[in-house]
Amino acid sequence: MQEEVLTMSYEGLVQEPIDVKHISVSYQSKIALEDISLSIEPGKITGIIGPNGAGKSTFLKSVIGLIKTDSGSVSIAGESIDVIRKQIAYVEQRSAIDLTFPIKVEETVMLGTYPKLGLFRRPKKEDKQKVQESLEKVKMENFSKRQIGNLSGGQLQRVFIARALAQDADIIFLDEPFVGIDMVSEKLIVELLQELRDEGKTIVIVHHDLHKTKEYFDNLIILNKKLIASGPVSTTFTTSTIQKAYGETMGEIVIKGVND
Template sequence: MVSAISIEDLHVSYFGNEAVKGISLSVEPGNLVGIIGPNGAGKSTFLKAMLNLIPRDKGEVKIYGNTIKQVRKKIAYVPQRNAIDWDFPITVLEAVLIGTYPNLGLFKRPRKKEKEWALKCLEKVGMEEYSTRQIGELSGGQQQRVFLARALAQKAELFFLDEPFVGVDVASEETIVNILKEIRNEGKTVVVVHHDLSKANNYFDELILLNKELISYGKVDEVFKPEVMAKAYKGQFAFMNEIGVTV
């Protein structure tokens, strides 16, 4: 089986300082994977470098054995909420319709079929009644659900989400997690930058633990061990009671 994601010796730096150092790993299809690590560990940088959204110093990333450019239509990306202009004059439905563009022909615009599909995606995330609202009028959780609907509208095979649970309400977080698990159950691959370690056990199949370099990658119960987590957090804070360790 060809890996969904294959990364070889990935390096990224900012102004001469290495943010990501020599990461190599492979993710098999049909997994829900969390990227975790302390603040400043390079989690979002790693995600963006995988997707060619920022320059790499060196390293190779393959998606199902192909370059990002060759399979970009199969990839959906949900950025951090603070990276989006919420004042942009666009409705919820229009925002989701953008997800249909990669599968349209050149210069074609969404028609009835695409609008019906976008509304189905909004219904899936519980946001169909807000379709005519301007996106800036929504709460943080509602905004995140809309951008997940946009990703669903793309009919992608791989989903990358950067801190999707920051600033969202409990109900929205639960909705998003359930949908991500449904996507995983369909055999698709989901990669999520995540900061709330107390929920990592319940949310993910596998964890990528970073602190600029790869500390550990594997099943949650293999990575989520005191002796492994301590290598990444290095005494930065009193660790969670759930895994019974102070680092």
């Protein structure tokens, strides 16, 4: 009975906004993020954009508690985000992965089931079935026995998405998932993320290609160490906010889909 109440509580919490209040982060006395406050809307795809060194990945990691903050808090419906830790999936940058580690595709995806399994419980038949279904969704079922070091960039990113699917997470954070991957993989991943959004999942993506902003995202967070703008793409993705974030060096460059 207690577990049922907790499950219902999770279901309610993940449908609430993630509130970020006064987050600041510094590395060796250099400011990486300064006093960021915003809300991440549930059931939407939110993009995080800004120039190199703007603190995009740092912001993502600070929200989910992967790095220490100097100040601030992250909560959901007044509760620490830690209470829904198992419902959050994180897809790191491909460059952060040790591709020499001898692990197969299916084993990598199986890692997604561990938050719910616990450390000492072996995967059951339904867990293995979930892995298979997740690989099928990203069209990687024929690569299940292959070592991850033998995959292309796009294939590898699809495996990481499958791992998040196997976790059954309600909130998915992705750090530059489209860097260095082929267009087929990018299209497949975007369509899959949009399907997950339509099912009520919350998706947050660090992204670098401004030309795809309007096509990919519902909401936008624009950073350059400080918060430049946050909200629907229709109101945040403007020439003035982009120039404020990226500087006057952008000049009169025309960005596809910019709202003015």
